[in-house]
Amino acid sequence: MMKIFAFANQKGGVGKTTTAVTLADGLARLKIRTLLVDLDPQGHLALSFGLEKSPGLYRLVCLDEPLSEVKVAVRPYLDLVTGDKQTEKVKRQITLSDFRETILTDLLRDASYDAVLLDMAPSLDVLHINGLIAADWVVIPTRLDALAVDGVKEILTTMAEITRTGHSYQGYSILPTFFDRTTRETLIQFQDLARTFSDHVWPPIPQDTRVRETAAYGKTMWDYSPNSSAMEGYLEGRQKLGGYRQVLGRMMEVING
Ligand SMILES: Nc1ncnc2c1ncn2[C@@H]1O[C@H](COP(=O)(O)OP(=O)(O)O)[C@@H](O)[C@H]1O
Numbered sequence: 001m002m003k004i005f006a007f008a009n010q011k012g013g014v015g016k017t018t019t020a021v022t023l024a025d026g027l028a029r030l031k032i033r034t035l036l037v038d039l040d041p042q043g044h045l046a047l048s049f050g051l052e053k054s055p056g057l058y059r060l061v062c063l064d065e066p067l068s069e070v071k072v073a074v075r076p077y078l079d080l081v082t083g084d085k086q087t088e089k090v091k092r093q094i095t096l097s098d099f100r101e102t103i104l105t106d107l108l109r110d111a112s113y114d115a116v117l118l119d120m121a122p123s124l125d126v127l128h129i130n131g132l133i134a135a136d137w138v139v140i141p142t143r144l145d146a147l148a149v150d151g152v153k154e155i156l157t158t159m160a161e162i163t164r165t166g167h168s169y170q171g172y173s174i175l176p177t178f179f180d181r182t183t184r185e186t187l188i189q190f191q192d193l194a195r196t197f198s199d200h201v202w203p204p205i206p207q208d209t210r211v212r213e214t215a216a217y218g219k220t221m222w223d224y225s226p227n228s229s230a231m232e233g234y235l236e237g238r239q240k241l242g243g244y245r246q247v248l249g250r251m252m253e254v255i256n257g
């Protein structure tokens, strides 16, 4: 059965887009039929794959074009619905609609994918709510700074409100990003998250300059830097901890579960 994941945090620059891109491409390489949807008017998803921004979401929602025509195939098993500043018009259209909270749910319902990944904007508008209502599973990337727990709680509060309207989530995960084990602050915040949210916390993604470079080259980490620490995690004794490869394993468990 198709699983829809939302990558959400009302804070910007926490690694939502990077995570959605890296995991979507990872799933595709495992032959999981994957759709990645850009819900952010910044339109960065297209750039991440070396493509131009374009109004994919606008065509889907406002022009009623079918998903099969709007989606762009970026590699085998991986399709993309792009975004750009026209996504702002999508919000306006949704606001005027009778079914304004479930438009995205309805559009995705009959799609034939194994996994849909929604890259959300750092806002709390009607499109954000649509994404959270369409989702089966919410992944909350967070930096490990003093406000980390606070940002996570904001999303969980919104999810709780949505649950009260009758929607049920299969689960959620918190993904610590920009993990730097040489700073005390990172370790303290990581322990704090683990204490507060226990099993919901996924293995952390190391801070890694290769990630920023990758985006600039329009490639994903799987092509540009597959052995970097963001992908492989860091060594703890002989064990590797964290990294996108391990997190991809967690995602596969959700998809197969
Ligand atoms: N693990 C990481 N290490 C270093 N830089 C990162 C890491 N993850 C993301 N970045 C960089 O941080 C910036 C913000 O990440 P992005 O994924 O766009 O966040 P968001 O979508 O939450 O705004 C980008 O320039 C990205 O390349």
Ligand SMILES: [Mg+2]
Pocket: 016, 017, 018, 040, 044, 119, 120, 121
């Ligand atoms: Mg983003």
